[in-house]
Amino acid sequence: MESYKQYYRQFLGQHPGILHCSPHSHYYWPDVTRDAQLAYWNDSAAGADHKWDVIFGERIPNVQRLLAELLDHPYPEQFVFAANTHELLYRIISCFAPDQPLRILTTDGEFHSFSRQVQRLEERTGVHVTRIPCEPYDTFATRWQAALQAHEFDLIFTSQVFFNSGVQAPPLSDWLAAVPQRTQVVVDGYHGCGAIPTRLRDVADRIFYIAGSYKYLQAGEGCCFMAVPKSCALRPEYTGWFADFANLAKPRQATVGYADDGYRFAGATMDYTALYRLEAVLEWWRSIGLTVEQIHQRVQKLQLAFLSLLDEAQHPLIHRQALLRDEQRDHGHFFTFVLPSAEQTATVAAALREQGVDTDYRGNRLRFGFALYHDIADYQQLKKALEAI
Template identity: 65%
Template sequence: MSFKAQYSRFFAAHTARLHCAPHSHHYWPDVTREAQLAYWDDSARGVDHKWDQIFGERVPAVQRQLAELLSVPDPSQFVFAANTHELLYRVLSCFDPAQPLSILTTDSEFHSFSRQVRRLSERPTVKVQVIPTEPFDTFATRWLEAVKQHQYQLIFASQVFYNSGVIGPELTDWIAHAHADATIVVDGYHGCGAIPTSLASVADRIFYVAGSYKYLQAGEGCCFMTVPRNCTLRPEYTGWFADFANLAKSQQSHVDYATDGFRFAGATMDYTALYRLQAVLDWWHKDGITVASIHAHVQQLQQAFRDALTEAQHPLLQCEQLLHHDLNHHGHFYTYRLPTAEQVTELAAQLEQRGIATDYRANRLRFGFAMYHDVEDFTLLRDVLVQLKA
């Protein structure tokens, strides 16, 4: 089945172009444009009272949709923010800066977390244990050993690693071995909407952060986090949304929090992206589109992509350069490691000049796959690589 027609406006703006970077900047389906306008119209009608509709109708609707998508028991466990870093720092602000903080993580976390933790580690009270994800074949064992070895206060790891596309260890394989008091945060940004995910058995143990920018296709501005139902943490970095229900009451010296996920909420934000996200999830529901069906479609695309590379026989893009070869345990982008960063930059520029968009980090070149691709699209890639080889 082709989904191209649902992205007509983005395709109209990028004719004769193969966009192989949806893991970075995903095209938006047409339904998001009407959602964008709906937010404006609701703001015009409601003015100050638009919050009644946003918090009374829109937010609960998207909470229900996400709970169904991720098999989270209680929709009220979801809280929203403009970006994942805001949510992450609220979790970090629950820890007393005067007390020791021991963190376990990997060397393959996205910049918002890795940069923040590097900065925090300048404090003498913060100790960070970093586990290399490579070699991938032994990572699950090494990660489990690290989880067992120490009573970490915070454990942070990705569901799918952003710099390789490799899926991390199954959550249920290691979470039970963490110390009971450990706060566990899972970065689901490259998994949510791409990899079939059920949080049913861990939703009351972990914080799961993701957002609409990538595979949920609704653009920037709507990130979310699941919060365990028994959570009593009190983020120091807090805003008026975090106790919205009691806003009209007298504000005493003691700071109270919502009893659901919104205890980690912040303050006023633009909810346009939440409208767009609702429109995407409504479209999926209406047309019977599931994450499992999207994943199956992408796996067909990935096979066609590999076939195209095999036929092209480009000297820099061979099967051997693919970082991870367990293709059934892979996210929705492939990462190829070339000998030098200069070669990656040059090859990416050559592809861009010929209408193929990719993205790269250092000596790693990434190709992503999306609903708006068809198997036939990769004949263009094959032909371009043959031309470049000549």
């Protein structure tokens, strides 16, 4: 396989001797992002008060086009940006009147940005949340379908790839047609975007798709985005001046106005440095002809090599049988191992770190991720580490 290490010299050089197996948490940034960081400074210096003309007139439209191309989404103008996904999530929630009942369908495998927020919302009278357990994964699709048929919901929220397992959720094509039009559907794509080939063309009029640059898009924190359904007329109560940027200079109207595209869900002033970094990554992929399909195929080969090495190592805790799920056809870009206890998991992760293998864990689940800057030969370091602990 072709090596991509030459594109990550800056980050790899800062961590000599480390096998970074937690890109699902924080992907190393490729070298092109360093110049992008400076480009934001240069645009800010040259534009000063008028830098927004460049950001909104050139940079944002270009990144919108790049994301639309990446995700096969027909409406680039429907992408809106924020510093984090939670901000975008709460704008959707703020479209629902707080004095009216709110029924939500979700799973027990959602990231904290959603699960914490919804748990807090449940303290309100009239908020009802149905959580479908992800496990056992073999029956999840059936149980999800049953929940959809049992009730009508105001909001549905599910991940594309569950953050604590790496398992892909059932495809939208299996269940979206059964959802009433009045129901708002949100897909958390953070562990799918840039890792799993994703085509939103057929659902671009129907769903909100949320993701960001921190993980597989490799541009670091600070640039999250949401694809808003075409012709969406919702009016977020949690709103800021970016949400009607085109009319900023006009006299204030009696009714709060919103953009006619995805920017109706925008907030207010933010640092767009990360957007420049994301632009650089997506332009780099385009320049070398790298697609998500190719990335995914490469990672699947890395995963097979990883599993073969585990079979050789015969570690008592980290082995194929301890995997939560290893079927590649419905798996994301990290493996999750279930250990006997949270304490043992923390101990093993610390021991691996001492041996130069950097991973992460949640409770008793130890996670190993796969990245473009990995080569199959790198996993010999993991084998040696397993033999040492």
